[in-house]
Amino acid sequence: MKPINVGLLGIGTVGGGTFEVLARNQQEITRRAGRGIVIRMVADKDLERARKLVGDSATVTADAFEVVQHPDIDIVIELIGGTNIAQKLVLKALECGKHVVTANKALLATCGNEIFAAARKHGVMVAFEAAVAGGIPIIKALREGLTANRIEWIAGIINGTSNFILSEMREKGTDFGVVLKEAQRLGYAEADPTFDIEGIDAAHKLTIMAAISFGIPMRFKDAYTEGISGLSAADIRYAEELGYRIKLLAITRRAAKGIELRVHPTLIPARRLIANVEGVMNAILVKGDAVGATMYYGAGAGAYPTASAVIADLVDVTRMHTADPEHRVPHLAFQPDQLSNVPILPITEVDTSYYLRLRVYDRPGVLADVTRILADNAISIDAMVQKEPSEGDDQVDIIMLTHLTVEKNVNAAIAKIETLPVVIGKVTRIRMEQLGTQ
Numbered sequence: 001m002k003p004i005n006v007g008l009l010g011i012g013t014v015g016g017g018t019f020e021v022l023a024r025n026q027q028e029i030t031r032r033a034g035r036g037i038v039i040r041m042v043a044d045k046d047l048e049r050a051r052k053l054v055g056d057s058a059t060v061t062a063d064a065f066e067v068v069q070h071p072d073i074d075i076v077i078e079l080i081g082g083t084n085i086a087q088k089l090v091l092k093a094l095e096c097g098k099h100v101v102t103a104n105k106a107l108l109a110t111c112g113n114e115i116f117a118a119a120r121k122h123g124v125m126v127a128f129e130a131a132v133a134g135g136i137p138i139i140k141a142l143r144e145g146l147t148a149n150r151i152e153w154i155a156g157i158i159n160g161t162s163n164f165i166l167s168e169m170r171e172k173g174t175d176f177g178v179v180l181k182e183a184q185r186l187g188y189a190e191a192d193p194t195f196d197i198e199g200i201d202a203a204h205k206l207t208i209m210a211a212i213s214f215g216i217p218m219r220f221k222d223a224y225t226e227g228i229s230g231l232s233a234a235d236i237r238y239a240e241e242l243g244y245r246i247k248l249l250a251i252t253r254r255a256a257k258g259i260e261l262r263v264h265p266t267l268i269p270a271r272r273l274i275a276n277v278e279g280v281m282n283a284i285l286v287k288g289d290a291v292g293a294t295m296y297y298g299a300g301a302g303a304y305p306t307a308s309a310v311i312a313d314l315v316d317v318t319r320m321h322t323a324d325p326e327h328r329v330p331h332l333a334f335q336p337d338q339l340s341n342v343p344i345l346p347i348t349e350v351d352t353s354y355y356l357r358l359r360v361y362d363r364p365g366v367l368a369d370v371t372r373i374l375a376d377n378a379i380s381i382d383a384m385v386q387k388e389p390s391e392g393d394d395q396v397d398i399i400m401l402t403h404l405t406v407e408k409n410v411n412a413a414i415a416k417i418e419t420l421p422v423v424i425g426k427v428t429r430i431r432m433e434q435l436g437t438q
Contacts, residue, residue, distance in 0.1 A: 003036030004318045007067035007098075008058075009089060010079035011044045014103055014130070016053055017303030018077065018310045023057075029311065033318040037311075043067045068093040075317055077310060078102040087111050094118045094126070099321070101313040103130035103306055109204040112211070112218040116331045123325045127313035132205040133158050133282045135305030136298040137312065142212045142286070143333040149288030151213040153253035153260075155435055158205045160280030160300045161189045161196035162228050162248040166265075167278040170236050170245065176229060188280055198227030199248060199263035206250035209284075210261055213252065214342065215334035219261065222344035226264035235357060235428060238399050239267050242383065244355075245275040249433065258343035260350055267355050267432040274435065285435060293435075348408040353382070353432040356400045356410075358417065359424040362389050366422045367398070373420075377413040379405045395424060401432065 008015055019039055022029065030036050039057070043064035044050040050060045061067065068076050068089055076093040078100060080086045086107050093100050095118070102108070108115065108131055119126045129139045133156070142151070157163050161183060168179040180197070183189035195201045207220040228248050239246050249266035252259060268275040273295055277283040282300030287293045299305035320328050330336060360366050367386070374381060380403040387397040402410070414427045 001035040003038045004033075004074045004314075004321065005038060005040040005072050006314065007041040007043070007070065007073040007076045008039050008079070009043045009064045009067060009077060010081070011042050011050050011053055012079065013303045014306045014310065015042075015044070015077075015079045017307035018079070019053060021304060021307045022311055022314075025311075029315060033315045035318060037314050037318055041067045041070060041073060064089050065092060068098060069096050073098060074321065075099045075101060075314060077314070078104060078107075079310075080104075081106070083107050083110055087115075090115055090126075091118055094122050094124055097122055097124060099125045099127070099317045101127045101130075101310055101317065103128070103310060105131040105201070105204040105208060109207040109218055109220040112208070116336075119331065120325070120336060125317050125320065125328060126331055127317055128208070129313050130306050130309035132208055133284060133296070134298070134300040134302060135308045136282060136284065136296045136300065137309065138209065138284050138286075138296050139212065140312075141294075141296060142209060143329055146286065146288050146291060146294075147333065149290045151254075152287040152289060153251070154206075154209055154213060154284065154286050155274065155433060156202075156206070156209070156250045156282070156284035157247050157274065157277050158250050158282050158284065158300060159196050159199075159202045159248060160282060161193060162199075162202070163277065163282070164188050164280045165197070166228060166231070166236070166246060166248065169231070169233055170240065173233050173237065175233050176231055197229050199225035199250075202248060202250040202263045203261075206252055206261065206263060209250075210252040210259060212333045213286075214254065214259055215332065215339050216259065216342055217332075217339055219344050222261060224262040224264070224347040228265050231265055231430075232428075234397070235355075235430065238357065238385075238397070239355065239430075240270070242385070242399070242401065243270050244268060244432070245270050246430065247275065247277075251433065255345055255351070257349065258345040261344045262347060262350065265430050267430055268435055272435050348406075348411065350407050351404050352407070353404055353434075354402045354410055355428075355430040355432055356402065356414070357428040358398045358400075359395055360398055361422045361424065362394050362396045363422050366420075369420055369422070370398070370400075370417055373413050373416045374400075374402070377409040377416075379403075379409055379413055
């Protein structure tokens with residue numbers, strides 16, 4: 001049977017890994033797909049480097065539009081990244097009747113609704129396993145493996161850079177800035193790490209998973225994001241003493257009034273498996289009503305893990321290449337006309353528990369004042385620790401863990417607590433999740 005011809009846009013780290021793995025495992029992949037899958041064209045601005053990588057096996061060009069419009073190309077792999085030129089290329093490929101495989105989570109989270117509509121219009125597929133959690137097959141699990149379930153919630157460590165930083169801060173007791181520089185030196189963090197450390201990258205991925213899990217359109221603009229740059233080594237140490245680990249967690253959950261969609265530092269009980277995911281690894285916990293909690297763990301980035309997901313998509317598209325579009329797995333798991341515009345809850349309406357740290361003067365009556373304010377705002381204390389002051393110091397840290405409460409009540413309480421004359425500076429607030437059977 002005639003092989004499937006592929007055009008590759010971008011042959012950087014992931015593109016190079018994809019080209020290498022596809023060539024190395026060609027025989028095995030052909031046996032699984034039922035026909036050969038061959039990269040015939042490669043587009044990259046660095047022509048010299050691209051030609052060294054592909055040799056004579058593919059045509060190399062600097063013009064990506066030449067690839068997406070070429071009549072002999074069946075599938076386009078988009079590995080350029082970003083949301084400007086990539087969007088134009090993907091839409092043009094779909095218009096030309098090409099299937100698209102992409103690892104571009106930012107593109108899908110922000111432009112996915114338009115892209116999927118274009119794919120349906122032209123009867124082609126967009127596959128994106130590599131867009132979330134690298135080599136972990138979480139998209140396939142949500143779209144197909146868990147299709148019998150009503151997904152209740154997802155909680156994931158889906159940014160390796162942030163997880164590495166938090167792991168190092170916990171292990172070495174080092175402040176954020178020091179560990180960030182080390183992560184940059186090791187190549188785990190970009191020169192501009194904003195997307196990673198401020199939760200934006202994780203929010204892109206969470207947006208995609210929420211859409212598939214709950215049958216809603218992509219709603220990235222409604223996601224709440226809070227990064228790890230404000231975390232201190234002291235809070236990580238105190239959390240550990242209380243039996244918790246702090247992770248940058250991406251959470252989406254069905255609630256009575258809508259869908260939660262949030263990324264922020266989170267205290268997780270240290271006994272949970274996901275709390276013990278360290279370094280640059282990723283893990284995603286999915287709670288379904290029938291299957292219960294399932295966890296998916298592995299490398300969330302890197303040339304070969306991401307290439308694994310890209311090629312898995314190539315095989316899937318190849319298998320379904322000639323199938324009636326009406327009988328393919330829908331892009332977002334639910335039939336397009338069955339997507340729901342359930343509202344995304346603002347963070348102020350989210351119910352969760354909290355870690356609160358206050359720096360106060362060591363005076364009688366401080367706790368009484370603080371607990372009265374909490375009680376007035378319907379906040380119940382689960383545990384409390386008052387640290388001993390250093391010799392000659394009249395300031396102490398008080399750490400409180402609350403029961404479940406709504407965020408707007410916590411905001412109101414913190415605002416009042418910070419006006420107390422005995423309270424020094426700002427109250428540190430970190431959300432908590434038990435991730436058990438809730």
